[in-house]
Amino acid sequence: MKKLFLLLFLSTIGFAQNANRKYISHQLNENVLEIKTSDGMYFIQLYNDKIVETSFVPNGEKFNPNSHAVVLKPDSNGFEFKQSTDYLEIKTTELEIQIVKSPFKISYYKRGELLLSEKLGYFKRKHEPLEKVKGNIVYDSTEVIQFNINSTEKLYGGGARVLGMNRRGNRLALYNRADYGYETRSELMNFTIPIVISSQKYMVHFDNAPVGYLDLDSKKENVLEYETIFGRKTYQVIVGNSWEDLIYNYTELTGRQPLPPRWALGNFSSRFGYHSEAEARRTIQKFQDENIPVDAIILDLYWFGKELQGTMGNLEVYRDSFPTFEKMVDDFNKMGIKTIPITEPFILTTSKKWKEAVEKKILATDSVGNPFTYDFYFGNTGIIDIFKPSGKKWFWDIYKELADKGVSGVWGDLGEPEVFPAAARTVGGTADEVHNIYGHNWAKLVFEGYQNDFPTQRPFILMRSGYSGSQRYGIIPWSGDVNRTWGGLSGQVEISLQMGMQGLAYMHSDLGGFAGANLDDELYVRWLQYGVFNPIFRPHAQSDVASEPIFRSDWAKNLAKQAIELRYQMLPYNYSLAYENSQSGKPLMRPLFFEEPENEALLTKSDGYLWGKDYLVYPIMESNQATKEVYFPKNSNWTEINSTKKYSGGSTEKINVVTSHIPTFVRNGVLIPSTKVVQTTQNYDNSNLDLRLYFDEKVTSSERQFYFDEGNNSSENNSELLTCETEISKKELLISMESNSLQSKGKNGKFHIFYLNKKPKSIFINNKKMKFQFDKKSKKLEFDYLLSTNKMNIKIKL
The missing domain is CATH 2.60.40.1760 (glycosyl hydrolase (family 31))
Known part of the structure; x- marks a missing residue:
């Protein structure tokens, strides 16, 4: 009342x-x-x-x-x-x-x-x-x-x-x-x-x-x-x-984002763009020569034409520049490198497919049913009516042909659409009715095409535009043509955090920045170090300045390599985040107010964020920055991942900034997984798993789950959830690992446990006494383990 x-x-x-x-x-x-x-x-x-x-x-x-x-x-x-x-x-x-x-x-x-x-x-x-x-x-x-x-x-x-x-x-x-x-x-x-x-x-x-x-x-x-x-x-x-x-x-x-292929969490070789097959091959070879991990190469406009303008809509291999395209793709696949060519929905009147597009009536029309044409930067054009069944099928057949050639993903660019005059008409409605859902339905046609023709393959769909619910079509969004400046970098966390809250959790940026000829190695390195804790790690830029680390100065290349190697070491953690997102919608990048929802000061904070639940990340957004003010969420204590220095939850500290990494911290009291660095995720082994624990006696128990599967198959028949628990009981640290999979190959690796005040009296794994190493000065305990059955119990007598 x-x-x-x-x-x-x-x-x-x-x-x-x-x-x-x-x-x-x-x-x-x-x-x-x-x-x-x-x-x-x-x-x-x-x-x-x-x-x-x-x-x-x-x-x-x-x-x-x-x-x-x-x-x-x-x-x-x-x-x-x-x-x-x-x-x-x-x-x-x-x-x-x-x-x-x-x-x-x-x-x-x-x-x-x-x-x-x-x-x-x-x-x-x-x-x-x-x-x-x-x-x-x-x-x-x-x-x-x-x-x-x-x-x-x-x-x-x-x-x-x-x-x-x-x-x-x-x-x-x-x-x-x-x-x-x-x-x-x-x-x-x-x-x-x-x-x-x-x-x-x-x-x-x-x-x-x-x-x-x-x-x-x-x-x-x-x-x-x-x-x-x-x-x-x-x-x-x-x-x-x-x-x-x-x-x-x-x-x-x-709808929720389906789990992407595991290789999508690796490093991409990308620029605007590779002009020839020879250039693409040389680039991938240099990654291998420099021993820098890479999982995919993206081919921009030049795969279908030599010129930037006048060729959009050809949508077929330009043989002068890519004479043995299929063999190149096959060679890359054997190396573990996926090929992803760009496509756009525009068919220029000068392109090879214009006559076919007109004859098959797959274009948006004017008020009397003729193809609607207009001018924009790339030439005089029409646009594919993806709302029309015949237009949708025609476009998918292009993708199917590319997939049959061995390509592993789709890049859809300019899908806002870049230019879409209000007078254009589609089967779905006028341009203004469908403008904001064009990219959404473009992703849908690709996603459904894969479901029908390649049902066991997880699609990779990189798109610059979408709508509410586009995540259910596996869309991988990026933040557009950001300037290659510190100002451009400064807004990227906000964009990703906001989009993650709106369901599109794979929002990321062109690492290093896209637009302009700004050669700034410090900016480049800081952007890539931030990218380690992004859903997708994809350096990309206009070709005035190289976007790939292999073509940067030795200083930048070496630091970029360290960042990329950390990214690959984190694969078990990152893949588990991707799985969690597919099940619950939880974003991979999370605002700090997720951790402290009642803290008013955090509601507008975006200079730091959580990567999953257990990494706290503060990117460096300014040149020559000497210190960074860091707030540590109050519900845990936190440890800097490189120095192993401990910080109290609820405190604000000025952190000295170093060149080798951005300020990054892990939650104490929980198990953090990592693995060995591999050249591509094709060489990744699910059974190799190291675990770190920053011991905190105030955290009397914890539980985390890590997800493993074959990495690219839409069927999850051979998937595995590994539950890892810790418990402190009467001067004992108890750790259990349990797999729900009968097909699991088991796990092996090393435990790294920090902050133990004294050398343990003993360690037993499944009642068998184990050897271990303890460094009194660093207070670090290490021991090997082998999980050969579905469950393992570890008892550490403190």
Whole structure:
């Protein structure tokens, strides 16, 4: 009653919805609450106890049930419905949706806490375009859904931007577009996703594809707005009891990222671009000569044409430059090197495939059905209509032919699309209707093509643009054409953290920076050292300055090699993070507030982050930086990975910066896995596993799981979960390792245990006394182990 009184009170002081919207009637129809108002119908439906969907259909319109984002099926079991003369209420264990009849208002609560409410709800108004999209979003009026929010919450989301972690105060265009050479601020980029995430641990997803805007209280009136040219007036409110739970629920709604092939976690050789087969071969050979690990080579535009302009859309091997393409790919495969060629959706009128594309009618059209052509940087072009079944099949057949030649992945570039005039039409709708979902559906056609024609192979799909839920198609996004400067580096953590919270956990950058001819070895090294703790490790740049470490100065090359070797040593940990993401949606890169959700200071912090749960990373973002201020999350003590210096949780310290690595720390009291460095992941051995433990007597027990499988097969029949537990009991350290796999080849390696005050009295593995080494000065214990059965118990007498 108190809550209802407060709600009614707030409604009387100006927070009610549109005064012209009057409640008329309601009915509960197959678990959907239908509310008839004077200007339209509301449909409110639960997906589960933490996700509710609300749709408004104005009078004279029909409800469009098709979502490009949602895959979860509604399950409305277990909710209560109450009604009275004054209000309606839907309630689950987590959510409450309250509808006051007069003045009409809808409010959303999580466990009794008011989250947000519709202010004016849905209405139309005159379009006031943002300067950045004045020539792109050209409409007289737009449709708006407006909400009240509280005055203190921080807001995240909206896709990939560089604005600061708290994006409140910005009006953001929802129009995917590249921002060439961006640095410390970028308001509009390749991924503009209609999601708002609140520091109160709820999320609003606006389930509508056409272009528009998100206004995150830009007028400082505690108002959130979604604005679009037209389409569905549908949104989902999602709640969570923790940050991990919130992202779990969102990825339950829109789908989870399938596990990528293991080689995708290795080092890439990439630049814009390799002009010939001879150049590609020389580059890979130099990686091997320098003994620097590498797993893939990416071929940019020149694989299908000698010239930068005029050849896009050829989509076939240019034999003058790549005379024995198939043999090159096969030779690379035998070495463990995967080949990934670039493709774009544009078919130039000067390309080899233009006549075929016109004859087969696979292009977007004008208003009378002719191929729609226009000019952009690369030439006069049409664009493939991937929403048309014949266009989708035609494009997939190109990829199938490449896969039959042995290539192992797809790079889809310019998929915003780079230029897509509003007058173009597709089977899926006008350009403005499908602009933001073009990359999404492009990834979908590749993903489904692999499922049908190469069902056992995990696809690698590198894409520059996407939409809500694109993660379920295995999309590997990157942050576009960032400037090769310290300013360019500075925003990369924010971009990846924000995108991980929005389900796209493999967001990464062109390591070293892409745009410009800036030769700065210090910047290059710092960017690659940061890249070790990125979902994808892929140096890439314009060819004015080499992006590959093998072509840099000896100083930069040696430090880059150290970083790459660390990346390969961490493969068991990183692959387990990838598996965890595929199961729960948890991002690989995580904001510090995941660890301390009630710490207000961390809600806007992005100079440091968590890599998984157990690595704390602070990249170096400035030239000649001597010290770095580091905050250590309070729930653990932390150890610097190179010096083994210990830091107390909850403290802030100035760390002396060194050249060899960026400040990186591991959580004490848990087991951290690593493996031997290999030249490619083809040589990686699942059975080789070293484990480190930074002993902390305050951590009386811990448990971690590590995932292993064959690395590239979509079937997980031979997968293995290895559970590692520690327990301190009566001056004993107990460690257990248990595999759930009968097919496991076992594990062998070495334990490294730090911070033991005294030499152990004895070590027993499965009751067998073991030899060990103890360094009194460093307080480090080492011993070998062999896990030959499914379980092993280690007892260390302290």
